[in-house]
Amino acid sequence: MTRSNPVIVWFREDFRLADNAALLAAVETGQPVLCVFVLDAATFPGGAARWWLDGALRALDAALHAHGGTLHVLRGAAGSLIPELARDSGAAAVHWNRRYDPVGRGVDTALKAALRQSDVAAHSFAGALLHEPWTIRTRQGAPFQMFTPFWRAACAFGGPRPPLSAPSELSFARLPETLEDSRVAPAGFGLLPVAPDWAAGLREDWEPGETAAHACLTRFLGDGLAAYGRVRDIPAAEGTSRLSPYLRFGHITPAQVWQAVAQSGQEGTKFLAEMGWREFAWSLLFQHEDLARRNLRGTFDALPWRTDPEGLRAWQTGRTGYPLVDAGMRQLWRTGWMHNRVRMVVASFLVKHLLIDWRQGEAWFADTLVDHDPASNPMNWQWSAGTGVDAAPFFRIMSPVLQSEKFDPAGDYIRRWVPELADVPARLIHAPWVADAGVLGTCGVVLGRDYPLPIEDHRQARARALAAWTALRN
Ligand SMILES: Cc1cc2nc3c(=O)[nH]c(=O)nc-3n(C[C@H](O)[C@H](O)[C@H](O)COP(=O)(O)OP(=O)(O)OC[C@H]3O[C@@H](n4cnc5c(N)ncnc54)[C@H](O)[C@@H]3O)c2cc1C
The missing domain is CATH 1.10.579.10 (DNA Cyclobutane Dipyrimidine Photolyase, subunit A, domain 3)
Known part of the structure; x- marks a missing residue:
C-alpha cells in the first residue's frame, strides 16, 4: 500500500462534509479520497424523496468541487460496484456511515464481508442518530417499548458526542477508467419527475444541501425555538423547524442540532424530545424489521x-x-x-x-x-x-x-x-x-x-x- 492508494468514501444518507466521521477518518489517513454514491435500485426511495436525492447529490458534488474534487455517481448494485471500485482503484479501505434500515443493513453486512475477503478494510461509523439503535436499553438489557422511559434513559445516557468539523483540506483520487461506464452525469440520474413534472411546489419550498440545512437550523433557533412549545401544533404558524428532510438525508446530524440548541442558551426540552421520537422510531425498526408491514399488536x-x-x-x-x-x-x-x-x-x-x-x-x-x-x-x-x-x-x-x-x-x-x-x-x-x-x-x-x-x-x-x-x- 502506498500513500497514493485511495480511501473510498461511500456516501449514502450522509450528504454533508461536517460531522461526517467516515469522511474525516478517510482524510486523516493522509491518503487521497475517492468519493462515490451508488444509484442502487435496491435502496431507491419514493418519488418525492427521489427528487430530494437529486438535489442532495448535486449539492454534495458542488461542495466537493469547492475543494477541487467530485462526487462520482455510479449506477448499479452497490454489492458488486463497491468491491469492483476497490479492486480497480487499489483502495486501501472503504469508509461509510452506518444506516439502520433492514435493506441497507443487509447490503452493508454482505459488502463488508466481501471486502474483507478481498483484503480491503471496511470501516463504518456512526452519525445519523444521537445514539445507535441498540444503545438505549432497559436495566435488563431489553429494548424499550414505550417512548417516555426510552427518552428518559436516552437523556440519562448523556448527550451525543460533540460534532466533528469538516475537513479543511481534501485530496482526491481519480475514478478508475474501468468504472467510467457505470458513471452517470447529473442529467442521467433519472430521479426527477418529467411527464408530468409534479415537483414545482417542491422546488419552491425546498433547497436540498448542507448549507441550506444549517440556514434552516439558524432560522429556527432565531425565530422558532422560543415559541416552539406553544405553536408547534398550529399548522398555519409554521412554528416547527422543518428540519426533517435535512435530517433524513444527513445534510445535518442530530448531534449538530443538539449542540446548536444547547449553545443557543434557549429552553429546548420539548423540541429535543421530538427528535427523541425519531430515535425511538429507529430503535423500534431495529427490533422489528417488518415495522412497515406487520401490526405490532x-x-x-x-x-x-x-x-x-x-x-x-x-x-x-x-x-x-x-x-x-x-x-x-x-x-x-x-x-x-x-x-x-x-x-x-x-x-x-x-x-x-x-x-x-x-x-x-x-x-x-x-x-x-x-x-x-x-x-x-x-x-x-x-x-x-x-x-x-x-x-x-x-x-x-x-x-x-x-x-x-x-x-x-x-x-x-x-x-x-x-x-x-x-x-x-x-x-x-x-x-x-x-x-x-x-x-x-x-x-x-x-x-x-x-x-x-x-x-x-x-x-x-x-x-x-x-x-x-x-x-x-x-
Ligand atoms: C402518520 C405520520 C407519518 C410520519 N412520517 C414521517 C416520516 O416519514 N419522516 C419523518 O421524519 N417524520 C415523520 N413523521 C413525524 C413528524 O410529522 C415529522 O417529523 C415532522 O412533521 C417534521 O417537521 P419538522 O422538522 O418541522 O418537525 P419538528 O417539530 O421541528 O421536530 C424536529 C425533528 O424531530 C423529529 N420528529 C418530530 N416529530 C416526530 C415524530 N412524531 N416521529 C419521528 N420523528 C419526529 C423530526 O426529525 C423533526 O425534523 C410522521 C408523523 C405522522 C403522524
Whole structure:
C-alpha cells in the first residue's frame, strides 16, 4: 500500500462534509479520497424523496468541487460496484456511515464481508442518530417499548458526542477508467419527475444541501425555538423547524442540532424530545424489521379493513370534504411535507373514518414525503392506527372538525391549501356542510360542485370503526 492508494468514501444518507466521521477518518489517513454514491435500485426511495436525492447529490458534488474534487455517481448494485471500485482503484479501505434500515443493513453486512475477503478494510461509523439503535436499553438489557422511559434513559445516557468539523483540506483520487461506464452525469440520474413534472411546489419550498440545512437550523433557533412549545401544533404558524428532510438525508446530524440548541442558551426540552421520537422510531425498526408491514399488536390482524379505492383516492387527492384533511393532503402533494398535527389528523381519518388499512397510508406517504424515512413513517402510522406498541388507542377517534377548530381556529391553513374555501368565514370553514347553502353561495361555494360534500358522515364512520374494534376485542 502506498500513500497514493485511495480511501473510498461511500456516501449514502450522509450528504454533508461536517460531522461526517467516515469522511474525516478517510482524510486523516493522509491518503487521497475517492468519493462515490451508488444509484442502487435496491435502496431507491419514493418519488418525492427521489427528487430530494437529486438535489442532495448535486449539492454534495458542488461542495466537493469547492475543494477541487467530485462526487462520482455510479449506477448499479452497490454489492458488486463497491468491491469492483476497490479492486480497480487499489483502495486501501472503504469508509461509510452506518444506516439502520433492514435493506441497507443487509447490503452493508454482505459488502463488508466481501471486502474483507478481498483484503480491503471496511470501516463504518456512526452519525445519523444521537445514539445507535441498540444503545438505549432497559436495566435488563431489553429494548424499550414505550417512548417516555426510552427518552428518559436516552437523556440519562448523556448527550451525543460533540460534532466533528469538516475537513479543511481534501485530496482526491481519480475514478478508475474501468468504472467510467457505470458513471452517470447529473442529467442521467433519472430521479426527477418529467411527464408530468409534479415537483414545482417542491422546488419552491425546498433547497436540498448542507448549507441550506444549517440556514434552516439558524432560522429556527432565531425565530422558532422560543415559541416552539406553544405553536408547534398550529399548522398555519409554521412554528416547527422543518428540519426533517435535512435530517433524513444527513445534510445535518442530530448531534449538530443538539449542540446548536444547547449553545443557543434557549429552553429546548420539548423540541429535543421530538427528535427523541425519531430515535425511538429507529430503535423500534431495529427490533422489528417488518415495522412497515406487520401490526405490532397482532390482535389487529383480524380487523376487517375496508377495500375502498374511491375513498382512498379522495383522501390522496385532498377531496374528502373535510377541509383540514384536504388541506393537509394537498400540502403534502404540493410540497412533499405536511405539518405534524395534520399528519396525525389525516392518518386517523384514513384508518378510522375510512377504515382503510394503515399500510396503504404508509405507502402513500412513503412516495410523497420528502422526509420519508423507513422508521418514522411506519412507527407514526402504527401510532395513529393504534396498532403500535406505544400508540394512541384505536377507540380514540380524532374528530377532523374539532381538530380543525382547535388547531386552525381562524381557518388560515385551510384557506391556504383549499382555495375554494378562501372566502368562507372561520365559523363555517371547519364543517362547511352545516352552513346554509345560501350563505355558502355568497362565499362562492356550492358543495358538491366547487368543493366535495363529506365522503363519510363523522358519526356513522366513528360508530363503524368502534364496532369493528369491539368485534375485534370480543
Ligand atoms: C402518520 C405520520 C407519518 C410520519 N412520517 C414521517 C416520516 O416519514 N419522516 C419523518 O421524519 N417524520 C415523520 N413523521 C413525524 C413528524 O410529522 C415529522 O417529523 C415532522 O412533521 C417534521 O417537521 P419538522 O422538522 O418541522 O418537525 P419538528 O417539530 O421541528 O421536530 C424536529 C425533528 O424531530 C423529529 N420528529 C418530530 N416529530 C416526530 C415524530 N412524531 N416521529 C419521528 N420523528 C419526529 C423530526 O426529525 C423533526 O425534523 C410522521 C408523523 C405522522 C403522524
